[in-house]
Amino acid sequence: MRLAGGGGVAMDNLRGVTSPRVRFAPAPTGFLHVGSARSALFNCLFARHTGGEFILRVEDTDAAKTTEEYVEAILEPLRWLGLDWDEGPLFQSERREAHTAAVERLVAEGRAYFCDLSREEIEQRATEAGLPAGYHGWSRDRGVADGPGVVVRFRVPDEGTTVFEDVVRGRVEVAHDTIEDFVIRRGDGSPVFLIANVVDDHDMGITHVIRGEDLLNTVPKVKLLWDALGYGASPVYAHLPLLVNEARKKLSKRRDDVALGDYMVRGYLPDAMVNALALLGWGPPDGVEIRPIEEIIELFSLEAVNKSPAFFDSKKLDHINAEYIKAMTPMAFVEAAAPWFTAADAPWPAENYDPVVALALAEEVQQRISTLAEAPAWLDWLFVDSIDEYDESSWKKAIIKGRAAGRVLDEIAAALADDDFTDRDRLEATVMGIGTALSEELGVRVMSQAPLRVALTGRGAGIPLWEAMTHLGRERCLARIAAARARIDG
């Protein structure tokens, strides 16, 4: 299914015969957010499209913060989305020796040096020297010895410019004199992510770095380190536009609704989620937005990713999810919705739930919902023992303002008293016939379905009654009609 002349093909040649190797490198912050998920997806799409490998690497440089729980909080949603990785998860923390060795090499070769200045001292010196805030290489020639609290800084060239060709953003240039001698090893001896990143990407043979634009500014530093370590050609970079909120700010876990796990719980389908995520910053050339992942993989190309930030519109997600739900087979739908149908907070006694009934009515439910969590509300009246509450406005409209509602219910009850409730068409014909007959007799339009619906379901709207009535059965139907009849009188 490789597309001849497809977008991704040209770039393969750029890297010679080696097949692409990409990585998704999340920090274990406690959960996966949609922006990260989108980055993971684009890495995966690129790997699948090009026949490359997708590697998962947990960026736990600050090992103290990592727990198994935090890692699982990232892996679980990735698995749920179906973003299967070919290698990993690898842990950056386990490669510390390699990182440290790289730092030592840079120091030994004079490309990095020790510094014992505190942030306060740095700012003070900047002020005294009349220079802009920040570090200006003050420890370069001070001959500071290593020791507790001493950091290692990389000696950034005073002259020159780092230039790179970003696959999505094009040519990016950064002058070296705007980059300060940055820290590559902390005072406690631990390497920072910049150096860890470079060493790991090199050792893992990463060919393409695909990630959020918030990391665009680290590229010059990373390339400088890459060159200083003599690693040869650095990976190709592709920076994806950020996902933003309504206020057009980068999605943040503090104020935005971004945990992927929440979407799981709220009844979104993983395939729909993937489809929706794929549409942020990219679009298929033929404009067909909702389509199978196989086609998305085939059509995807990094070069076609756009540069401007995207707002993750939940309305559109709802629509896409609704389309996926409609496309499911009834069986698949009932299985997928089972967690909601059998949940402790389902709107019926757990023992009353009948998957056979749910299956029979699935299609009617599927076309009315956009998330699985909405499903139970359409079937509750079938699994509840009796209707204890009526929606008042529906009652008013169908029973009080409805014409001859009492007579309608009486006649339905009489007509169905001996029905075996196995033939939905006959049920429909009987009930509708009563409405038609009364309309003729009274000379006004008489609705028979509306009062019946309120009697049976307690509401004015819902799935078609007839098939459902065969499952509710004669006894319960007649009992509910009688109950409603009594309520009219009393």
Place this chain on the structure above:
RNA sequence: GCCCCGUUCGUCCAGUGGCCUAGGACGCUGGCCUUUCACGCCGGUAACACGGGUUCGAAUCCCGUACGGGGUACCA
């Protein structure tokens, strides 16, 4: 402050010098269908940030301005 990046309907995506009186999707909205609610179908709504160039011709190329975002940590 400094550095980097971006700017097409409310939102997402298309458009890579003429096919654009700018297209599709979501949303919103008018109608049809329907003895419920939906689905479905038909229609409408609404955008090239601004100013200069380049060109016979610019949403598309160049410059500037404005606005927005990201970065600027011993966080990743």
